[in-house]
Amino acid sequence: MGCSLEKSAAEELVIDYVAQTLDPAASLEFERHLAWCERCRALVAQQRAVWSMLEEWQPQPVPATFNERVARDLVGEVRAAWWQRLHWNWRPALTVAAACVVVLGAFLLKEDDHSSASASEDRSSARIEQRVEHALDDMDLLTTIGVDVSAGQTDSPHKI
Amino acid sequence: MNSDGMHSPAAQPSWNPRVNTDKAADRVPDRDAEWMLRVRDGDDACFALLLERHRNAVIHFLYRMVLNQAVAEELAQEVFLRVYRFRGKYEPTAKFTTWLFRIATHLGLNWIRDGRHEKRHESLDVETDGAGKQIEDRSRTIEQELVYRTRLREVRQAIEMLPAKQRAAVMLHKYEELGYADIASVLRCSESAVKSLLFRAYESLRTRLAHMA
Numbered sequence: 577m578g579c580s581l582e583k584s585a586a587e588e589l590v591i592d593y594v595a596q597t598l599d600p601a602a603s604l605e606f607e608r609h610l611a612w613c614e615r616c617r618a619l620v621a622q623q624r625a626v627w628s629m630l631e632e633w634q635p636q637p638v639p640a641t642f643n644e645r646v647a648r649d650l651v652g653e654v655r656a657a658w659w660q661r662l663h664w665n666w667r668p669a670l671t672v673a674a675a676c677v678v679v680l681g682a683f684l685l686k687e688d689d690h691s692s693a694s695a696s697e698d699r700s701s702a703r704i705e706q707r708v709e710h711a712l713d714d715m716d717l718l719t720t721i722g723v724d725v726s727a728g729q730t731d732s733p734h735k736i
Numbered sequence: 737m738n739s740d741g742m743h744s745p746a747a748q749p750s751w752n753p754r755v756n757t758d759k760a761a762d763r764v765p766d767r768d769a770e771w772m773l774r775v776r777d778g779d780d781a782c783f784a785l786l787l788e789r790h791r792n793a794v795i796h797f798l799y800r801m802v803l804n805q806a807v808a809e810e811l812a813q814e815v816f817l818r819v820y821r822f823r824g825k826y827e828p829t830a831k832f833t834t835w836l837f838r839i840a841t842h843l844g845l846n847w848i849r850d851g852r853h854e855k856r857h858e859s860l861d862v863e864t865d866g867a868g869k870q871i872e873d874r875s876r877t878i879e880q881e882l883v884y885r886t887r888l889r890e891v892r893q894a895i896e897m898l899p900a901k902q903r904a905a906v907m908l909h910k911y912e913e914l915g916y917a918d919i920a921s922v923l924r925c926s927e928s929a930v931k932s933l934l935f936r937a938y939e940s941l942r943t944r945l946a947h948m949a
Binding site for chain 1: 784787788791792795796799800805808809812813816817820821884887888891892895906909910911913915931934935938939941942945946948949
């Protein structure tokens with residue numbers, strides 16, 4: 577007598593039965609089927625053989641240094657994240673600072689026009705240069721403060 | 737019921753319940769999720785707990801996927817790095833292990849896809865990979881040991897011949913003891929697709945390993 581189960585249903589039952597993931601009632605029912613179905617019995621035997629061969633295949637133990645390696649990766653990750661954040665924070669800041677320098681320069685030029693028409697062109701341009709220089713110094717200082725601030729953040733990888 | 741005590745095919749779904757034996761469930765997923773949420777909130781100590789708890793499973797899974805211990809360890813490092821990197825995006829909508837194995841499977845499948853040629857000759861060299869070394873059992877005679885190693889090599893080769901996704905499905909089913917629904921969630925496909933992958937994979941393995949049974 578041929579097997580009453582469709583191929584895919586039989587496959588699923590065989591796999592679940594060998595993996596012991598069928599509930600007891602379904603398992604008993606399948607065993608009753610196996611008692612007379614040669615095809616499913618052969619399939620179960622083959623699946624069991626594969627199952628036990630796979631069980632023999634055990635991987636190597638995990639090296640003790642693995643956690644340290646992950647921790648080291650994370651330190652790099654956190655550092656990289658900070659550099660990235662710093663980069664992103666300073667991009668708009670630098671743009672704004674550059675715009676400020678331009679505006680400041682324009683303002684000074686205008687101021688000079690109003691206050692003293694007799695002032696020499698050389699003197700006013702020297703003042704502009706000086707102020708631009710100061711502005712750039714301020715930017716440098718801000719950069720330094722920014723680095724210091726980032727170094728003091730709490731997102732430390734050493735906690736791991 | 738039909739004459740042999742079995743239900744007819746139409747009635748089959750009702751008599752095919754599975755016992756939920758997911759290893760993931762045994763790992764207390766709620767605690768994993770709770771730890772991961774704490775990692776998300778900045779508690780790095782919980783990350784160390786998750787690492788300690790799941791590193792073996794992840795490395796072993798990846799080893800069986802890529803068949804190379806050094807590569808498996810490198811990929812596992814990347815898995816945990818990504819867990820940390822994506823901590824802010826973690827939502828406990830699925831089991832933590834499903835999320836973890838989704839990352840591991842993604843990396844494993846990508847490695848197989850990208851590095852197939854380089855790794856092929858390397859992975860077939862069982863002895864250099866150390867797989868033979870670690871299972872050495874002094875209670876076996878030399879002859880038994882040789883037989884054992886030959887069997888192991890054949891199992892590895894049969895696994896290696898499986899398409900990558902079938903291989904992943906078998907590893908998750910056999911070694912991680914995930915149910916069809918969880919495997920579907922890891923592989924991002926339907927349960928019926930998972931069953932199809934597993935049926936074909938086990939059928940291939942039965943055929944390829946029949947001579948050793």
